[in-house]
Amino acid sequence: MNSLFICTVVISLLCINTTGAATCHPDDEAGLLAFKAGITRDPSGILSTWKKGTACCSWNGINCFNGDRVITLTVYGQSDVAGSFLTGTLSPSLSKLQNLSSIHFTDLKNITGPFPQFLFQLPQLTIVYIENSRLSGPLPVNIGSLSQFYALSFEGNRFTGPIPSSVSNLTQLTQLRLGGNLLTGTIPLGIANLKLMSVLSLGGNRLSGTIPDIFKPITELRFLTLSNNRFSGNIPPSIASLAPILRFLELGNNNLSGTIPSFLSRFKALDTLDLSRNRFSGVVPKSLANLTKIFNLDLSHNLLTDPFPVLFVKGIESLDLSYNQFHLKTIPTWVTSSPIIFSLKLAKCGIKMSLDNWKPAQTYYYDFIDLSENEISGSPARFLNQTEFLVEFKAAGNKLRFDMGKLKFAKTLKTLDLSRNLVFGKVPATVAGLQSLNVSQNHLCGKLPATKFPASAFAGNDCLCGSPLSPCKV
Incomplete structure (x- = not known):
């Protein structure tokens, strides 16, 4: 690269x-x-x-x-x-x-239009990025004749059909980006011939089968993105050979299974690891604590079990462990101490603490928080009032107890979900500036401010009234 x-x-x-x-x-x-x-x-x-x-x-x-x-x-x-x-x-x-x-x-x-055939008639052409348009139809079977190319990207189009096996002839490629299309079939085994490749991006297609065990020869690979496809089976062993330099490994939203391989602990340069929305099971390897440079970790929506290892990262930026079978009890100290975290999602992680006792090292950068489906008590008011750029706060299905009428929040806030808690008081007029709101199943009372939200956003409270609920009694 x-x-x-x-x-x-x-x-x-x-x-x-x-x-x-x-x-x-x-x-x-x-x-x-x-x-x-x-x-x-x-x-x-x-x-x-x-x-x-x-x-x-x-x-x-x-x-x-x-x-x-x-x-x-x-x-x-x-x-x-x-x-x-x-x-x-x-x-x-x-x-x-x-x-x-x-x-x-x-x-x-x-x-x-279809694949641009004029590319085959340009003898000096080595770099092509045609991204985020509406080109469609199949990729040409003779795409491998573009063997002088260094970089080829057709991300974000509407190409269909398989990846032609002739891609194995593109031996000069350092980047192959075909993500965000409608491609089907399997990953061609001939991609193993692309030994100079530093970026392989095939995410967001309809590719299926197992991920082939082809990565040992591709020693320059730094970015591997296969998320949002229909891959099944285990993570192939040859991915271990990428450990020295791989920075992004994105395999989320497939149908992968098995345990998380311990060889991932050798990926010392890894910045982003996304294994979310698969069927990984068992214990997260304790050796993942060796990933001291990891900034973005997403293991959500799997079948992973306790214990979750303590990570020795200097600063995590985004973390999502939601919807596994963890029982963390508290928000981990290594998370709370991060000065740069902007996204924290720990929904249904068996947390049983009070938010009054949660004192993050830095609240300035938080953009997204999801603590839903735990047993968290206390009040988020202090936290919400301190954030500068918070966009989304979700804490549905907890035991939060506070006066919502005293709640303030950042002007950037777009989504607030406090449903199924013990929240009391009035609904403040400031909620009108939100894009999404759910405060149902609480103990709120009083006349609702004018908002665009449906009745379901306020249902199941003690004595709320006014549109879109029943009129207030005079």
Whole structure:
């Protein structure tokens, strides 16, 4: 990945000195204008500088080398601005750009059509990112003939069918990103041939079968994402060979089973481990305490049992142990002491403490908290009143007892679930600013403030009244 980055920087630096060219190769101009003609809507004016008769090397997203030949083509949509995306198709006339070395099309959203066959006609092309559009249909069976590619990403499209076995010929690849499509079938065994690969991202598809035991030769792999598929079976033993440098291992939301292998304790560089929403069982290996650099750990929604090991991390950022068979009794000290944690989810973890006794080292960064389905008592008021950026707080099905009328919370808060507790007092008017609220099955009383929430959000209290419940008695 480092060599790819350096290569990209060098190309960019070369381009900076040459994009002021007064000329434009006629083939390149024709290819780019044909691409623009295939775009039926450009509400943000992304291609507004692309005008016939002007130097195409000066157009937005275009870089040239050696005077007049286009070598990089970059078109980004505005992912945070609704209705700003390009609509249309990818013109095959882009094959005219014979010196093109890299394509970056990201967040164009409404670009449709099949796999862009013009990629096979560009001999200098080594880097392709066409992400978050609506390309569809199968990947070509001869995709392996793109053997000069360093990076290939079609994440976030609608490609269907299997991953062609010819990917085994893409031996120069450092990145293969096909996540977020509708791909089916199994992982080709030939991926073992891609020995230079540092990123393999196949998550968010409909892939099935077992995860093949192919990872021993792929010694440069740093990111392995297979989450949100239909894989079954155990974690393959050859993943152990990735221990020295693997940083992200994401296998969540599949149908994997067996125990969590102890060899994961050797992954000293691991930043993120996601094994959530599978059928892993047994005890979490005590040796996982060796993962001192882990920042994001998600083991939720499995069949894991006590005891959970004490981790010696300097600072955990996100932790989710919810919905296993743990009986933690308290929020672990190594969690409470973390100064950088932003997400803590310990739903149904057998916690039997008072929130009055929970004193986190730092509340500033907390964004998401879920302590539902425990036996937690006390009041969250002190905690909620101290947070700056809290977005979600869930503590349903506990024994919390406090006056809700005195509750304040961050302006950032969007979701609050205090249902099935012992909360009393009035519902404050500030809840109107939330997106989701549930305070049902408590001991609240008084007239409800004006909100958009349904009656179910307030049901089962002692004496609440007013819309959407029954009118208050005069």
